[in-house]
Amino acid sequence: MNHPAAPASIMRAALPAGLLDALQRLYGERLSVAEAVRAHHGRDESAFVPHLPDAVVFAEQTSEVSETLRLCNQYQIPVIPFGVGSSLEGHILALHGGVSIDLSRMNRILSIDPEDLIATVEPGVTRKQLNEALRDTGLFFPIDPGADASLGGMCATRASGTNAVRYGSMRENVLGLKVVLADGRVIPTGTRARKSSAGYDLTRLFVGSEGTLGVITEATVRLHPQPEAVSAASCSFPSMVDAVKAVIQTIQLGVPIARVEFVDALAVRSLNRHSHLNLKEAPQLFFEFHGTPSGVEEQVQTVAQIAADHHGESFEWASRPEDRSRLWTARHNAYFAMLQLKPGCRAITTDVCVPISRLAECIAGTEHDLASSPLPCPIVGHVGDGNFHVAILVDPAKPEEYEEAERLNHLIVRRALALGGTCTGEHGVGLHKIGFMREEHGEDALDVMRAIKHALDPANLLNPGKMFSLQRETS
């Protein structure tokens, strides 16, 4: 594999013997330098060429993470936190080698407080694991990226998902963190109170920092009452523009819709095949409504009218829990379903998010660009947030397809930025979006990010090479 956007391979020495010895004493058999383990920790779901760490440690408690960072700081060796490896933008590649801290064994749910609607978890707890544990409490945790990601990783990338239109993203749903700093010190951020004006918002600073400012070893997250009633439906539209306009009107009317997902005709085909559905292969919206029985009924009537006004064909109801589950499981597996449109392919995924008033224009322009490309490019989107993904399917053996994918990616991102949007709504920057940070933020705002990075990680040991260039571009 030879992704054109992959960084040049970097020459480096192996870990210093003193560090390796110290880690060996700390972790025993939970330290690995085996090629297979390092390979597993040197890649994610992106199409980037893997970059292997020199060693992998499997941490089981904060004190081990702290000691690891202290040691790596002493020896000036990079550290990369690793959750389940489901990131999409090259976040966990060990560009400069170093130590990958696998946090998947820190998967204890430390407390669930139904009275306060919060839970405190270790970073390796996955979203499904948390919701399983919550099942009998009447509460749930809404943030649902496609993968069964770890909560630590979801904090680190400021993840969201299909429910964000109603419940917000990780930005809104993390109350506080425990973070290990570059020198090994451990700090709490935030309190258990719902709001605070006591100082800089360190919680929000670490949420979305992609392992470049510290390693998250605990998160206190907000829970929400399970809705009394839930209803779901799909509806096809003659065109993407009709579908998106229906969404825009729904949002503008303040309908508290829980989910509204766009799936284009090609993506619908992939879902039909992968999940044995029988949906019309046309632009579709998937809806979910949460509330009291009468509240849901009211939302449904409003949205059905809006859909009809925009030429929606009749709703397909998924009323029984198993039908709802089938629809939304299919949607969650869309990434893997889309990959199967082209056997053996990998996906280059775009993740732009624009103000909702510009969404139809943004997707229409994108569709125009894609139409002339030889690559299959299904589109799915959290359209209530103005966020959509194009999965550009490339043959890993064909460099020219990577080139074409990057050409399309640039067109899509540039358009979104021109429309007042962002290069990434929820996947994060990682390696793949670094090139757009200047255009989105400007060099002066990036300088502020650089100053913060330098203040908290002066030796650039925490997940180095990600998110933005440490050097100001002068041109």
Added chain:
Amino acid sequence: MNHPAAPASIMRAALPAGLLDALQRLYGERLSVAEAVRAHHGRDESAFVPHLPDAVVFAEQTSEVSETLRLCNQYQIPVIPFGVGSSLEGHILALHGGVSIDLSRMNRILSIDPEDLIATVEPGVTRKQLNEALRDTGLFFPIDPGADASLGGMCATRASGTNAVRYGSMRENVLGLKVVLADGRVIPTGTRARKSSAGYDLTRLFVGSEGTLGVITEATVRLHPQPEAVSAASCSFPSMVDAVKAVIQTIQLGVPIARVEFVDALAVRSLNRHSHLNLKEAPQLFFEFHGTPSGVEEQVQTVAQIAADHHGESFEWASRPEDRSRLWTARHNAYFAMLQLKPGCRAITTDVCVPISRLAECIAGTEHDLASSPLPCPIVGHVGDGNFHVAILVDPAKPEEYEEAERLNHLIVRRALALGGTCTGEHGVGLHKIGFMREEHGEDALDVMRAIKHALDPANLLNPGKMFSLQRETS
């Protein structure tokens, strides 16, 4: 006045002539060194002894703020941003002299985008001014501190108010900012998209930074659809604990209540007098419900049942818009109403916020402390968030009353911190809460804040002396 907690007066020279000349050229008659103008800008609504700036400039555009910061950086002179002066914790006192930048003339509403539910405003726009401008759009801006504060000041203190239980605080309702940095550079933060994972969350870093990291000269805020139906009511309870338990259950059931305010018997008396109401002088809850007509009806029935289960006496409905307005205007004027309980007094206001499960315990302990104090101490609270205020009324001529107020304040804050809460839910730290920052965050987390402050304001010129001590305490 001689507030015991007031910082020692600091000896300093007047502004350098070169700086004064440059500011004179920049601002002409919009520069003032008049005693009365400086006095107005050297105090807020707190009981602190005023500290006057050496000069006040009335900025009208970002470029002037930028040039002012560049000049003050060149001459190493402090800068304090000033909105309307309604802060409660000594935020805008010019402890080290310097230049107060009055932003109240930057009060243009730059854009209202109903399709995207956002507005972009200059920092001097007040919340009432914005809502006035929104009146015909079907939208509103929910954050409502008691005072008619400026949006810039509300960003700077991470303000909230009575609606936060449903709509969130400034943390959730600011999409992006324009900020002037210490050296005069101007950066944007955020985009117009609803969510983003593109880099560090600079918006949330500047929201709540109290003028210590930069000067906010534009804010893009989220708007919300005006609810189709609104209903309001008050309900008295035999005890505070009954009232608070009713609130806890309401929140835990997920009722999307728009406002739920606690007012204790003494505060009710002040509202009755000040606003000519006729409420029973007992612990009261004020409610407001937003939604569709049937949704509101459903919320009302649920909450009425919960109130009855907790010995609530019958709801007093404020169904007509003018009755609702009367009730909520009274609540918004509570601060001034409470001041009139003791003619000539000033208020030392507490602002703790705790996890809602601990709220009844926290207020009960607080009431116990207050019962033995000679000072009148009415309590009001945004109890849906776990946040409440005690207005400790002191005679400015009596230093022993300040001492007593601070003694009570310490008891109240320490209890809230012990219960997992914060020293300030919405007013900010300013001068008054500095002493609690170590206990709330720990020295290591404060070190992170210090590192950020140093990175962005190395000479400590931006609102110096506020929020936290720059020196680590070693004991």
